[in-house]
Amino acid sequence: xxxxxxxxxxxxxxxxxxxxxxxxxxDLNIELSPGETxxxxxxxxxxxxxxxRALMGLLPAPHVxxxxxxxxxxxxxxxxxxxxRMRQIRGSEISMIFQEPMTALNPxxxxxxxxxxxxxxxxxxxxxxxxxxxxxxLEDVQLPDPKQIMAAYPHELSGGQRQxxxxxxxxxxxxxxxxxxxxxxxxxVTTQAQILKLVSDMQTVHKSGVLFITHDxxxxxxxxxxxxxxxxxxxxxxxxxxxxxxxPEHTYTKALIASVPSLMxxxxxxxxxxxxxxxxxxxxxFGGGKSFFGLGKPNRFVHAVKDVTLDLRSGETxxxxxxxxxxxxxxxxxxxxxxxxxxxxxxxDDVDIRALNRxxxxxxxxxxQMVFQDPFASIxxxxxxxxxxxxxxxIQGESRQNxxxxxxxxxxxxxxxxxxxNRYPHEFSGGQRQxIxxxxxxxxxxxxxxxxxxxxALDVSIQAQILELLDEIRENMNLSMLFITHDxxxxxxxxxxxxxxxxxxxxxxxxxxEIFKNPQHSYTQDLLAAVPGKKWDRKIAG
Amino acid sequence: MNRSSKIIRYVSRRLIQxxxxxxxxxxxxxxxxxxxxxxxxxxxxxxxxxxxPEYMEEMRKKFGLDKPLPVQLAVYLKNVxxxxxxxxxxxxxxxxxLIIDRFWPTLILMVSTxxxxxxxxxxxxxxxxxxxxxxxDSMVSVFAxxxxxxxxxxxxxxxxxxxxxxxxxxxxxxxENSAMFYEGFERVKDIxxxxxxxxxxxxxxxxxxYTRMMRASMLxxxxxxxxxTARAKGVSERRITFVHVLRNALxxxxxxxxxxxxxxxxxSVIVESVFAWPGLGMLAFESLFARDLNxxxxxxxxxxxxxxxxxxxxxxVYCFLDPRIEVN
Numbered sequence: 001x002x003x004x005x006x007x008x009x010x011x012x013x014x015x016x017x018x019x020x021x022x023x024x025x026x027d028l029n030i031e032l033s034p035g036e037t038x039x040x041x042x043x044x045x046x047x048x049x050x051x052x053r054a055l056m057g058l059l060p061a062p063h064v065x066x067x068x069x070x071x072x073x074x075x076x077x078x079x080x081x082x083x084x085r086m087r088q089i090r091g092s093e094i095s096m097i098f099q100e101p102m103t104a105l106n107p108x109x110x111x112x113x114x115x116x117x118x119x120x121x122x123x124x125x126x127x128x129x130x131x132x133x134x135x136x137x138l139e140d141v142q143l144p145d146p147k148q149i150m151a152a153y154p155h156e157l158s159g160g161q162r163q164x165x166x167x168x169x170x171x172x173x174x175x176x177x178x179x180x181x182x183x184x185x186x187x188x189v190t191t192q193a194q195i196l197k198l199v200s201d202m203q204t205v206h207k208s209g210v211l212f213i214t215h216d217x218x219x220x221x222x223x224x225x226x227x228x229x230x231x232x233x234x235x236x237x238x239x240x241x242x243x244x245x246x247x248p249e250h251t252y253t254k255a256l257i258a259s260v261p262s263l264m265x266x267x268x269x270x271x272x273x274x275x276x277x278x279x280x281x282x283x284x285x286f287g288g289g290k291s292f293f294g295l296g297k298p299n300r301f302v303h304a305v306k307d308v309t310l311d312l313r314s315g316e317t318x319x320x321x322x323x324x325x326x327x328x329x330x331x332x333x334x335x336x337x338x339x340x341x342x343x344x345x346x347x348x349d350d351v352d353i354r355a356l357n358r359x360x361x362x363x364x365x366x367x368x369q370m371v372f373q374d375p376f377a378s379i380x381x382x383x384x385x386x387x388x389x390x391x392x393x394x395i396q397g398e399s400r401q402n403x404x405x406x407x408x409x410x411x412x413x414x415x416x417x418x419x420x421x422n423r424y425p426h427e428f429s430g431g432q433r434q435x436i437x438x439x440x441x442x443x444x445x446x447x448x449x450x451x452x453x454x455x456x457a458l459d460v461s462i463q464a465q466i467l468e469l470l471d472e473i474r475e476n477m478n479l480s481m482l483f484i485t486h487d488x489x490x491x492x493x494x495x496x497x498x499x500x501x502x503x504x505x506x507x508x509x510x511x512x513x514e515i516f517k518n519p520q521h522s523y524t525q526d527l528l529a530a531v532p533g534k535k536w537d538r539k540i541a542g
Numbered sequence: 543m544n545r546s547s548k549i550i551r552y553v554s555r556r557l558i559q560x561x562x563x564x565x566x567x568x569x570x571x572x573x574x575x576x577x578x579x580x581x582x583x584x585x586x587x588x589x590x591x592x593x594x595p596e597y598m599e600e601m602r603k604k605f606g607l608d609k610p611l612p613v614q615l616a617v618y619l620k621n622v623x624x625x626x627x628x629x630x631x632x633x634x635x636x637x638x639x640l641i642i643d644r645f646w647p648t649l650i651l652m653v654s655t656x657x658x659x660x661x662x663x664x665x666x667x668x669x670x671x672x673x674x675x676x677x678x679d680s681m682v683s684v685f686a687x688x689x690x691x692x693x694x695x696x697x698x699x700x701x702x703x704x705x706x707x708x709x710x711x712x713x714x715x716x717x718e719n720s721a722m723f724y725e726g727f728e729r730v731k732d733i734x735x736x737x738x739x740x741x742x743x744x745x746x747x748x749x750x751x752y753t754r755m756m757r758a759s760m761l762x763x764x765x766x767x768x769x770x771t772a773r774a775k776g777v778s779e780r781r782i783t784f785v786h787v788l789r790n791a792l793x794x795x796x797x798x799x800x801x802x803x804x805x806x807x808x809x810s811v812i813v814e815s816v817f818a819w820p821g822l823g824m825l826a827f828e829s830l831f832a833r834d835l836n837x838x839x840x841x842x843x844x845x846x847x848x849x850x851x852x853x854x855x856x857x858x859v860y861c862f863l864d865p866r867i868e869v870n
Binding site for chain 2 (some may be wrong): 054058082087088089091095096098103104105106107108109117118120122153155164169294320
């Protein structure tokens with residue numbers, strides 16, 4: 001007699017021929033007991049998501065399949081189960097929530113219908129009974145006005161609300177196992193904290209086993225009972241959360257944990273007196289436009305940036321932190337003149353660059369450069385790396401020879417091989433591309449670097465390397481940096497000063513260490529309280 | 543404000559916006575047509591065989607063709623605003639009367655073509671996507687490729703040879719057998735019988751287009767996250783295909799169909815000529831060579847109105863298909 005809900009033993013999952021490696025998951029052994037939360041941690045490509053898919057019988061067949069091993073669910077081997085049987089299990093005994101609440105729901109079906117499907121396929125209930133249960137579920141996951149949500153389409157809900165609706169759906173029939181595949185990665189920290197609490201509350205009520213897949217050690221510290229660390233499809237370490245987080249044995253686990261940015265802000269550095277950039281009362285609104293003949297309602301009006309004032313001094317890194325929709329990216333784009341702001345002025349060395357036209361702005365572009373968030377979308381895939389980097393200086397009148405020589409130098413500075421010069425961007429990984437993006441920005445010898453979430457698309461170990469690189473460059477080239485981020489851990493490690501933004505306004509500014517020690521505004525306090533893994537951090541620090 | 547009153551507001555606003563668009567089209571067409579050499583008097587005189595320059599001058603005066611272009615335009619616009627499209631000297635009839643006479647055959651042909659092309663295109667695309675990478679899928683793809691690549695007039699001629707001459711199944715030309723003086727249902731049957739070949743000919747090309755589009759759109763939707771969510775709920779593959787994926791996959795096809803209605807009017811010229819279908823396409827073609835500008839402008843006006851109206855209908859349909867689209 002086994003009291004385990006789930007026992008995976010010696011599981012191999014094969015990748016299609018010609019892939020980077022033969023097996024996505026190799027010799028995997030995992031156990032899950034009722035009421036337990038097991039976290040599978042790993043970086044992208046570690047095979048953690050495919051493990052979850054294999055459990056559900058949802059591997060992208062026929063290319064990816066279970067090669068050998070057993071998945072025993074309450075004594076039943078799921079690798080041998082028929083498709084009708086699997087369909088029965090899915091949604092009722094094992095259910096799953098996904099990473100992207102934006103795309104995981106059908107955009108043209110109401111929430112009510114989508115929840116109803118779970119009952120329709122697994123339970124014999126009358127329509128009115130099903131509706132009653134669905135409304136109860138929405139109440140359970142603390143959605144406001146469940147009746148209205150039933151009739152709403154996914155696009156009418158926020159990301160957090162959609163994830164709640166997903167959880168309601170997953171928990172509809174009190175499954176024995178809930179699989180959560182990075183369910184909070186796409187959410188803001190405060191929402192993430194609420195969703196994590198909801199999952200653990202639900203687990204206490206239903207006594208289900210939770211298999212939680214994540215790359216975030218902070219989340220692990222907050223919710224896990226036991227942890228499995230995966231790398232390249234193999235389990236490198238398993239154990240209780242205390243043991244793995246505080247006394248990791250495997251070198252990979254140690255390295256991963258070491259690259260998690262600490263919440264302890266770094267020691268403040270003396271502040272220079274010289275202001276290199278100052279923005280005064282910047283305004284930016286989107287939407288507007290006139291309605292036609294007075295018919296139709298006036299268009300929606302979004303005040304993305306409201307009266308934002310900030311100073312950037314020589315050699316310092318100013319962090320702009322806030323959740324999605326706070327206007328931080330819009331602000332960055334206004335400052336670098338990718339967007340035209342509606343009011344205020346932006347002084348760069350005594351010139352108000354807000355008033356300049358395109359041609360007048362061009363020579364000043366060398367002084368202020370940007371590093372973008374998405375290393376895949378922000379680089380033209382049809383142009384060779386060398387050209388990407390040397391293009392800027394050539395436009396500014398540098399000779400091709402000099403520009404290319406400088407590009408080669410820069411490749412070295414950002415830690416890439418000189419041979420990268422003649423290659424196309426697709427040959428590089430995300431982290432390497434971000435290095436290319438940084439080299440491109442540096443090619444013009446800027447005084448100011450605006451970095452818009454430069455590490456949020458990267459794995460934690462790569463993230464640490466890029467942050468280190470940015471730090472190094474800032475030291476060596478005496479750059480001042482405007483660093484946009486939503487991640488307070490990253491902000492703590494990189495920024496000398498912080499500006500906290502919400503709804504387009506700066507609610508608090510100050511030295512990073514001051515803000516972390518003694519946040520003044522209630523929103524800053526909420527943000528800090530929501531960062532996952534705080535207790536764990538204190539444990540390491542103390 | 544509720545949805546239906548929002549839609550009414552939206553439709554009325556779009557209708558008002560349509561007026562300047564149509565007027566602009568009229569002005570543009572007027573100048574474009576006048577760029578062509580010769581006028582109706584040249585053609586009439588040429589056909590009569592003998593006409594003195596004085597007589598031609600007199601005719602021009604009578605038709606109002608002696609006035610400078612801007613004046614002619616102003617007169618024409620004034621008449622259009624009073625819903626008077628002028629007089630066709632060629633046909634000796636009011637243009638309005640003539641156009642409305644020929645409008646119904648074209649409308650019948652267009653509506654049946656669109657229904658056939660979109661309907662069968664969607665079904666075939668769906669069928670191919672469900673049977674992906676099997677011989678059924680390949681059959682559909684080959685069929686689509688062949689019909690896509692074959693010229694319209696050739697298909698029309700082959701249809702006539704095959705189904706009218708070799709096998710006397712369908713009539714070769716015309717819209718109805720006027721010698722029989724059918725009434726009521728008999729007449730409808732007769733017209734339907736005549737309609738078969740032109741409709742198939744005109745719709746084949748579009749059918750192929752929609753088939754390919756629908757197939758691609760279905761496959762794209764199958765790859766979306768919500769499909770995995772539905773599978774993870776234990777929903778059957780049948781429901782995933784016909785409820786989850788189908789509706790999402792239809793959206794681009796509907797958009798495309800709306801855009802192509804305009805092109806369809808152009809395509810109908812060929813088919814109407816081949817099958818001697820007494821529609822607007824034929825009329826436009828004839829009036830172009832007769833330099834019957836009044837008539838031509840009238841036809842253009844009607845077709846542009848039609849395109850504007852169809853686009854509006856598509857937009858409203860789209861609102862119902864896709865809840866994310868909000869009318870405002």
